[in-house]
Amino acid sequence: xxxxxxxxxxxxxxxxxxxxxxxxxxxxxxxxxxxxxxxxxxxxxxxxxxxxxxxxxxxxxxxxxxxxxxxxxxxxxxxxxxxxxxxxxxxxxxxxxxxxxxxxxxxxxxxxxxxxxxxxxxxxxxxxxxxxxxxxxxxxxxxxxxxxxxxxxxxxxxxxxxxxxxxxxxxxxxxxxxxxxxxxxxxxxxxxxxxxxxxxxxxxxxxxxxxxxxxxxxxxxxxxxxxxxxxxxxxxxxxxxxxxxxxxxxxxxxxxxxxxxxxxxxxxxxxxxxxxxxxxxxxxxxxxxxxxxxxxxxxxxxxxxxxxxxxxxxxxxxxxxxxxxxxxxxxxxxxxxxxxxxxxxxxxxxxxxxxxxxxxxxxxxxxxxxxxxxxxxxxxxxxxxxxxxxxxxxxxxxxxxxxxx
Numbered sequence: 001x002x003x004x005x006x007x008x009x010x011x012x013x014x015x016x017x018x019x020x021x022x023x024x025x026x027x028x029x030x031x032x033x034x035x036x037x038x039x040x041x042x043x044x045x046x047x048x049x050x051x052x053x054x055x056x057x058x059x060x061x062x063x064x065x066x067x068x069x070x071x072x073x074x075x076x077x078x079x080x081x082x083x084x085x086x087x088x089x090x091x092x093x094x095x096x097x098x099x100x101x102x103x104x105x106x107x108x109x110x111x112x113x114x115x116x117x118x119x120x121x122x123x124x125x126x127x128x129x130x131x132x133x134x135x136x137x138x139x140x141x142x143x144x145x146x147x148x149x150x151x152x153x154x155x156x157x158x159x160x161x162x163x164x165x166x167x168x169x170x171x172x173x174x175x176x177x178x179x180x181x182x183x184x185x186x187x188x189x190x191x192x193x194x195x196x197x198x199x200x201x202x203x204x205x206x207x208x209x210x211x212x213x214x215x216x217x218x219x220x221x222x223x224x225x226x227x228x229x230x231x232x233x234x235x236x237x238x239x240x241x242x243x244x245x246x247x248x249x250x251x252x253x254x255x256x257x258x259x260x261x262x263x264x265x266x267x268x269x270x271x272x273x274x275x276x277x278x279x280x281x282x283x284x285x286x287x288x289x290x291x292x293x294x295x296x297x298x299x300x301x302x303x304x305x306x307x308x309x310x311x312x313x314x315x316x317x318x319x320x321x322x323x324x325x326x327x328x329x330x331x332x333x334x335x336x337x338x339x340x341x342x343x344x345x346x347x348x349x350x351x352x353x354x355x356x357x358x359x360x361x362x363x364x365x366x367x368x369x370x371x372x373x374x375x376x377x378x379x380x381x382x383x384x385x386x387x388x389x390x391x392x393x394x395x396x397x398x399x400x401x402x403x404x405x
Contacts, residue, residue, distance in 0.1 A: 003178040004031045006091065008084070008102035008112040011036040013157070015044020017103060017167065020159045022046070024171040030178065033097045037084060037104075037111045039066065039076050050087060052080070058090070059083030077107060081114050088115035092123065099124035099178045101170065103156050106131050113141040121146050122184040124177035128152050128170045144230040148173065186239045192216045192401070193231050193240045195223045195247040198307075199350040200282045204246055206394035214402055216242075223250045223283075225260040235269035242277065242405040243270040244397060246388075249283035252316065252324055258287040259311055267328065271335025276404035278340050278397050279332060281367060282388055283349045284324055286313040286358060305357040313351065315358050318366035325367045329374035338404040341381045342397055343368055344388040353387060 005025055009018050011034070022032040036048035037055070041063075053063055059082045069075040091097060100119065102112030109129040116125045125147040132138070132151040141149060150170055154162050192211055196204035208218045219240070221227040228250045235243065250262035270277040289295060292304060292312035303315035316324065332341060345368075351358040372381060382400065386392040 002029050002031055003099065004033055004097040005174055005178070006033045006035055006088065006097035006100040008035045008037055008088070008100065008108075008115065009104060010038040010108050010111070011043040011046055011048055012038035012040045013044075014103055014108070015046045016159055017156055017163070018046050019044075020164070021101075021103070021167050021171060024168055025175070028171065028175045030175060033091070035084070035088065035091075037080065037108065039070060039073075039080070050091070055080055055083035055087055057083070058086040073107070077111060080111060084111055084115045085118050089118045092119055099126075099174055101126045101128065101174050103128045103152075103170075105129065105156065108156075109141055113143075113147070116147050117143045117145040119145070120184040121186075122182040124148075124174055124180075124182075126150060126170060126174050126177070128156070128166070130155050139226065144226055144233055148177075186234070186237055188239045188241065190216050191240050192218050192242045192244060192405075193235065194218055194220045194244045195228060195231065195282070196220050197223060197247045197249060197283050197349075200247045200388060202350075202389040203282075203394045203397075206391055207244060207246070207398050210395065210398040211244075211402075214398075223247045223260065223262070225250055225253065225262055228262045228266050232265060232269040235273060235275060238273075240270075240275060242401055243275055244401055245270070245277060245279045245282075246397070247282035248279065248328065249286075249288070251328060252284050252286070253288055255324060255327065256287045256316075256320065258289060260288050267331045268334070271332065271337065271339065274337030276338045276401065277335070278342050278401045278404070279328075280342050280344070280388065280397070281325075281328070281348050281371070284316070284321070284328075284367065285348045285352055285360070285363060286315055288312075289314050303358050303360060305351050313349075313358060315360060316363060318363050321363050321367035322370035325370035326374050329371055329379075332379055333374075333376045335379075339379070340400050340404065341371070341375065341379060342393075342400065343371075343381065343383045344390070344393050345383050345385050346387040346390070348388055350389060 025032050033049050035050040041052050109131050128150045130152045132149040211218050221231040250266050253261040292306045299314045305313040384393050384396050
């Protein structure tokens with residue numbers, strides 16, 4: 001049986017392009033299932049397997065409602081998106097397609113992205129759009145998915161000398177992904193999740209090696225605001241047997257508007273699901289901000305470190321650390337299952353050694369005191385007289401996590 005690609009597009013403006021792409025897939029032995037996301041219902045000579053009426057029905061709305069809000073484009077898009085998400089996921093579960101590709105400008109990309117994000121890891125996803133360029137951030141589209149975004153170079157309007165090359169490349173990429181036949185099943189056998197920053201890489205490398213020696217597979221997440229939330233989602237999906245949350249920094253940026261802010265659900269999935277976990281206050285001693293030369297005057301007065309030209313580390317104050325500790329303790333207190341809070345007494349990040357730019361024992365002591373004060377008696381706490389990147393700390397963390405698992 002040939003592979004089937006779902007094509008998402010607004011056929012009132014992208015019919016010619018979809019027809020060309022459909023023909024290219026046919027030459028490669030792939031069938032196409034067309035989902036029309038167009039707001040007007042008009043099509044340009046391409047049959048839609050799913051139309052706006054089907055989408056609105058899934059959204060619990062109606063064509064009359066859509067027509068009544070067409071004058072407000074934003075409201076019309078918001079009306080369609082839930083239906084697109086539901087119908088695409090339903091069609092995938094029914095085996096109607098194995099890969100998904102969307103073409104469109106800003107509106108088309110927004111309409112399609114939510115549906116693509118709703119599909120499991122490993123399902124080929126390709127979004128072809130002029131929005132995918134260096135001046136546009138992609139979090140709104142990609143979220144925590146494994147979506148591939150491809151820049152269309154020109155606007156998607158017509159089949160011509162340039163767009164043919166772009167479309168053919170996109171078709172080739174999607175065909176190749178489909179031919180790989182990547183499984184979407186998550187087995188969750190002897191798999192440990194870990195969070196790692198550049199600031200905690202030495203500890204993570206040592207811990208990963210020791211866990212692998214014990215027969216565990218380690219999946220490492222970069223806690224950049226998205227990475228930690230990806231981990232939380234995969235914990236909810238049952239992938240992991242244990243969690244080593246070495247770098248809980250994202251909560252700091254969430255509280256104090258740093259660059260790598262997570263959502264409010266960070267540090268909750270493992271506890272909610274009763275997954276054994278070791279929790280470390282890794283890198284909670286700084287807020288990640290933009291270029292050091294652009295810092296606000298009040299932050300320039302603090303201890304800072306120029307990590308690279310794009311971001312700088314700004315030391316948290318003792319008062320902020322007490323607040324961070326209280327929020328983390330509240331989350332930890334709600335956790336079910338075996339857990340350990342592991343505290344490195346000689347520093348929480350790479351640049352907090354004595355003589356380093358972020359060294360501040362008073363700040364760290366304020367966190368430890370507040371954390372222990374707000375943790376409930378049933379939460380086990382262990383203090384290690386070592387820096388977070390010392391071998392002793394990594395060895396202790398691994399030994400304790402293996403016991404919990």
